[in-house]
Amino acid sequence: MPLEYIALMMVAAFFVLVLTGIPVAFAVAAVGFIFGFIGFEGWLFELLPSRIFGTITNYTLLAIPLFVFMGVMLDKTRVAERMLEVIGHASGALPGGMALAVILVGVLMGAATGIVGAAIVTLTLMALPTLLRRGYKPTVACGTICAAGTLGQIIPPSLVLLVLADTMNLSVGSLFAAALIPGLLLATLYVLYLFVLAWFYAADVPALDAAERAAMSTRQLIRDLFTSVLPPLALVLAVLGSIIGGIAAPTEAAAVGAVGAMVVAAVMGRLSRPILSETLKVTVRITAMVFFVLIASQVFALAFRGLDGEFLVEAMFNWVPGGPYGTLLFMLLLIFLLGFFLEWIQITYIVVPLFMPFLAGYPEFSTVWIAILIAMNLQTSFLTPPFGWSLIFMKGVAPRGIKTTDIYKGAVPFVIIQVAALGLLVAFPQIALWLPEAIGW
Amino acid sequence: MSRLLLRIERALNQVTRLAGGVAAVSMAALVLLVFINMAARYALGIGTVWSQELEWYVLSLTVMTGIAYAMRADEHVRVDVFSHHLSRVGKLWLDGITMLVVAIPVSLLVLYYTWPFVQIAYVRGEGSPNAGGMPWLFLPKAMILLGFALILIESLRQLLRIGRRLVFHYRHPRRHNAGSAGHAA
Amino acid sequence: KAQERFNWRMTTTWPAGLPFFQTGPGSATDFARRVEEMSDGRIRIRVYSANELVPAFEGFDAASSGRQVQLNHGCAYYWAGKSFAAQYFTSVPFGMTFQGHNAWLNEGGGYELYREVYEPFDLIPLVVGCTGVQPMGWFRKPVESLADFRGLNIRMPGLAGDIYNAIGANARLLPGGELFAALERGAIDAAEWVGPYSDRELGLHRAAKYYYSSGWHEPATSTEVVVNRRAWESLPKDLQAIMRNAAAACNITSHAWLEARNADALDDLVNNHEVQFGPVPDDVIQALLEATRDILSDRASNDELTRKVHESYFKFKARHDRWQANSETMFQTQIRDLGQKILG
Ligand code: NA
Numbered sequence: 001m002p003l004e005y006i007a008l009m010m011v012a013a014f015f016v017l018v019l020t021g022i023p024v025a026f027a028v029a030a031v032g033f034i035f036g037f038i039g040f041e042g043w044l045f046e047l048l049p050s051r052i053f054g055t056i057t058n059y060t061l062l063a064i065p066l067f068v069f070m071g072v073m074l075d076k077t078r079v080a081e082r083m084l085e086v087i088g089h090a091s092g093a094l095p096g097g098m099a100l101a102v103i104l105v106g107v108l109m110g111a112a113t114g115i116v117g118a119a120i121v122t123l124t125l126m127a128l129p130t131l132l133r134r135g136y137k138p139t140v141a142c143g144t145i146c147a148a149g150t151l152g153q154i155i156p157p158s159l160v161l162l163v164l165a166d167t168m169n170l171s172v173g174s175l176f177a178a179a180l181i182p183g184l185l186l187a188t189l190y191v192l193y194l195f196v197l198a199w200f201y202a203a204d205v206p207a208l209d210a211a212e213r214a215a216m217s218t219r220q221l222i223r224d225l226f227t228s229v230l231p232p233l234a235l236v237l238a239v240l241g242s243i244i245g246g247i248a249a250p251t252e253a254a255a256v257g258a259v260g261a262m263v264v265a266a267v268m269g270r271l272s273r274p275i276l277s278e279t280l281k282v283t284v285r286i287t288a289m290v291f292f293v294l295i296a297s298q299v300f301a302l303a304f305r306g307l308d309g310e311f312l313v314e315a316m317f318n319w320v321p322g323g324p325y326g327t328l329l330f331m332l333l334l335i336f337l338l339g340f341f342l343e344w345i346q347i348t349y350i351v352v353p354l355f356m357p358f359l360a361g362y363p364e365f366s367t368v369w370i371a372i373l374i375a376m377n378l379q380t381s382f383l384t385p386p387f388g389w390s391l392i393f394m395k396g397v398a399p400r401g402i403k404t405t406d407i408y409k410g411a412v413p414f415v416i417i418q419v420a421a422l423g424l425l426v427a428f429p430q431i432a433l434w435l436p437e438a439i440g441w
Numbered sequence: 442m443s444r445l446l447l448r449i450e451r452a453l454n455q456v457t458r459l460a461g462g463v464a465a466v467s468m469a470a471l472v473l474l475v476f477i478n479m480a481a482r483y484a485l486g487i488g489t490v491w492s493q494e495l496e497w498y499v500l501s502l503t504v505m506t507g508i509a510y511a512m513r514a515d516e517h518v519r520v521d522v523f524s525h526h527l528s529r530v531g532k533l534w535l536d537g538i539t540m541l542v543v544a545i546p547v548s549l550l551v552l553y554y555t556w557p558f559v560q561i562a563y564v565r566g567e568g569s570p571n572a573g574g575m576p577w578l579f580l581p582k583a584m585i586l587l588g589f590a591l592i593l594i595e596s597l598r599q600l601l602r603i604g605r606r607l608v609f610h611y612r613h614p615r616r617h618n619a620g621s622a623g624h625a626a
Numbered sequence: 627k628a629q630e631r632f633n634w635r636m637t638t639t640w641p642a643g644l645p646f647f648q649t650g651p652g653s654a655t656d657f658a659r660r661v662e663e664m665s666d667g668r669i670r671i672r673v674y675s676a677n678e679l680v681p682a683f684e685g686f687d688a689a690s691s692g693r694q695v696q697l698n699h700g701c702a703y704y705w706a707g708k709s710f711a712a713q714y715f716t717s718v719p720f721g722m723t724f725q726g727h728n729a730w731l732n733e734g735g736g737y738e739l740y741r742e743v744y745e746p747f748d749l750i751p752l753v754v755g756c757t758g759v760q761p762m763g764w765f766r767k768p769v770e771s772l773a774d775f776r777g778l779n780i781r782m783p784g785l786a787g788d789i790y791n792a793i794g795a796n797a798r799l800l801p802g803g804e805l806f807a808a809l810e811r812g813a814i815d816a817a818e819w820v821g822p823y824s825d826r827e828l829g830l831h832r833a834a835k836y837y838y839s840s841g842w843h844e845p846a847t848s849t850e851v852v853v854n855r856r857a858w859e860s861l862p863k864d865l866q867a868i869m870r871n872a873a874a875a876c877n878i879t880s881h882a883w884l885e886a887r888n889a890d891a892l893d894d895l896v897n898n899h900e901v902q903f904g905p906v907p908d909d910v911i912q913a914l915l916e917a918t919r920d921i922l923s924d925r926a927s928n929d930e931l932t933r934k935v936h937e938s939y940f941k942f943k944a945r946h947d948r949w950q951a952n953s954e955t956m957f958q959t960q961i962r963d964l965g966q967k968i969l970g
């Protein structure tokens with residue numbers, strides 16, 4: 001049997017194994033080893049330690065634990081939670097106001113933490129019961145929270161952008177700058193959708209009732225905005241500003257963010273030893289699991305090379321008609337489909353490097369733009385039923401009354417919005433490229 | 442026999458707990474180290490090559506001690522669309538089989554391939570290619586060994602625990618809902 | 627036996643498509659192509675860029691064990707952490723340029739020492755390329771005196787980084803992908819890469835405007851292919867000769883190609899991109915020289931092999947310098963300048 005067929009079987013076996021529910025890191029490594037031994041008696045695996053070593057000592061990836069620390073710290077000290085309460089109140093008079101607040105907090109949490117899991121869990125625990133109590137339609141409430149909580153994936157700083165910068169050999173700063181407007185565009189489209197919904201189906205998204213609004217004075221609200229929203233906002237601006245403004249390298253800015261999050265928590269009187277210790281533990285767990293998947297993916301990647309899988313990809317791309325745009329759309333479609341099953345780490349670490357040589361052949365495409373298209377596409381994969389991670393995270397913490405189908409149905413409009421945003425990005429590359437060019441990246 | 446297994450399980454449990462502690466401390470050290478390096482360079486205009494390289498020595502320690510600890514807390518990234526329909530016993534079987542036929546062989550294989558890699562770096566006394574950099578390049582390389590040894594230990598511990606629970610379940614079918622069966626976990 | 631075929635893998639330290647190193651005349655892929663053509667397909671070398679098979683700086687060890695990867699294309703100074711003496715075969719700060727460096731390697735005992743240094747690694751070195759004299763690098767602010775180096779953040783790997791530290795600068799380590807951005811945004815104040823052509827490809831002229839010459843730190847950067855010893859010994863004599871000759875051809879071809887590109891690129895940078903190109907003040911060179919002398923003599927005394935290589939290099943250099951002063955140098959100054967006046 002030609003090696004390429006074994007490579008194809010390996011990919012299929014991986015999907016099957018992942019679906020059984022065994023941890024992704026073990027599935028990817030096991031499949032790589034098994035098919036490597038079948039195809040080439042495993043001799044290529046002697047190169048494995050070099051690849052693992054390259055992963056755990058990678059300067060770009062060093063920013064991951066630091067950004068995770070910053071996010072977990074803001075989450076554990078309930079800074080993010082407080083943000084949601086205050087903004088929810090501030091936008092209360094509007095039909096759909098609370099949903100708008102969820103989107104806004106999603107943007108802020110996305111910029112502050114960028115950890116989709118944490119954002120979804122916090123938003124679900126905090127906002128979902130409130131939204132339901134106020135008479136929001138369950139599907140709308142679930143969809144809004146999932147979409148908002150996932151914004152951190154595209155709004156910088158983001159782990160996806162960090163890993164993409166590493167695999168595509170791009171500057172983290174220029175990717176962060178390029179992702180900012182597309183991320184905000186996406187949030188804006190969400191808001192527009194909610195406005196439309198409020199206009200036609202006001203009963204699905206009722207406004208905060210007068211009694212509840214009256215309970216908090218305007219002065220109190222303004223004070224809360226200053227004490228609860230401003231500090232984390234300032235931290236986010238400082239971190240993003242110093243990366244995009246080029247004052248500090250991304251890893252350094254991430255360290256500033258980590259230390260800054262402690263300072264913000266301390267200023268707000270929420271830093272304590274148990275919280276610090278809990279933050280460290282959770283940070284270690286999230287970081288270790290991201291790296292574990294990256295490390296385990298090395299087995300798969302090596303086996304894929306050893307099985308001449310790159311010829312398979314080459315044959316596939318040669319078969320695609322339509323020139324550069326045909327290739328690009330094919331790649332985006334493939335990533336979208338893979339996104340149903342695979343996680344962003346595998347897509348960015350295994351799939352994207354295989355596609356890069358073909359896109360590098362088209363100098364008319366900016367690599368930064370392609371990276372943002374991929375990031376936006378991955379964003380979608382978080383929300384696509386049945387395996388979107390955001391949906392899975394939400395199901396884990398949602399109240400008992402919420403059915404899986406509520407979450408799935410609620411996500412659909414947002415997936416459509418995401419695909420539309422992706423289309424806009426393909427049609428108008430300047431959405432991504434304008435900011436980095438304007439500030440001279 | 443079961444006494445002995447329980448004792449082994451407890452000993453392994455201590456090891457991964459310790460690994461978690463090391464990972465958390467080294468995580469704190471990492472944040473401080475990167476911050477101090479940056480502050481020293483911007484505020485005082487001083488910076489050394491070795492202290493920059495020390496950053497990824499610490500990163501490798503954090504990551505490789507952290508994985509077993511994260512496994513212990515079951516922080517795995519996984520797709521449980523189908524497996525969440527399984528009964529508690531079904532899940533135990535799935536996890537047990539995963540540990541026995543996937544996790545343990547995978548970590549043994551990685552250890553097998555990594556051993557010579559670390560040994561060569563140690564024997565040759567490799568250091569940083571950058572002048573003024575860190576010595577002992579075998580140390581971050583050895584973190585791979587440490588990490589996968591800990592993964593192996595944690596997999597064994599989970600296997601023992603799952604085995605104990607399954608035995609308990611089949612011996613006392615009426616009490617199978619008692620989550621307290623895993624009192625040592 | 628004469629018709630035995632060899633299918634080999636070669637890793638490289640370069641990203642895919644990097645001119646001079648990975649693609650183009652005299653590069654890694656060109657070396658593989660030449661060997662295949664000259665041997666009529668009896669040796670086929672599949673070239674992998676950095677990270678395809680192993681990360682950039684792991685190919686040396688892979689070729690050293692030799693079971694999966696038989697060759698690696700890179701620069702010897704990347705292996706200074708494995709053997710300090712390797713440094714000398716790439717280039718030596720304030721050392722010899724293309725002619726002297728190649729003369730030392732081929733006729734001054736350099737190649738023998740090169741092989742000796744790599745013997746413990748089971749590797750046979752072949753010199754396959756040379757960038758020629760590299761510029762000193764790109765600076766965001768003009769350098770007017772030695773004092774301008776105090777606290778200067780400079781991206782400078784290897785031995786040169788240590789030497790800059792000795793005159794008060796901060797050598798920074800940065801991945802290649804961050805180089806442009808860091809310089810452009812001011813996270814670093816200075817950086818060096820390869821030469822006008824390669825630097826322009828990376829866009830460094832858009833990040834900084836002061837381009838200083840000449841590259842005291844890398845007067846003749848050589849690239850190498852290392853071949854696993856067992857793989858090498860398995861080759862019949864004619865194929866070994868083909869490998870050696872392909873290497874020699876790549877060495878001269880790559881140098882010629884880059885010399886021509888650099889000439890065009892420098893004109894373009896100065897005329898069309900407002901780049902200020904010129905020398906640094908003498909006191910900077912003086913300080914760098916003193917630091918180089920101290921650091922090199924200190925490190926050379928660390929181990930026997932480095933001392934041997936160091937002495938061989940500098941003994942040859944002293945001899946060659948005298949000849950060059952009266953040939954090349956004289957021609958490049960007195961004769962060329964007069965010649966330009968009369969011949970244009
Ligand atoms: Na983010």
Ligand code: NA
Nearest residue numbers: 760818819820
């Ligand atoms: Na250079």
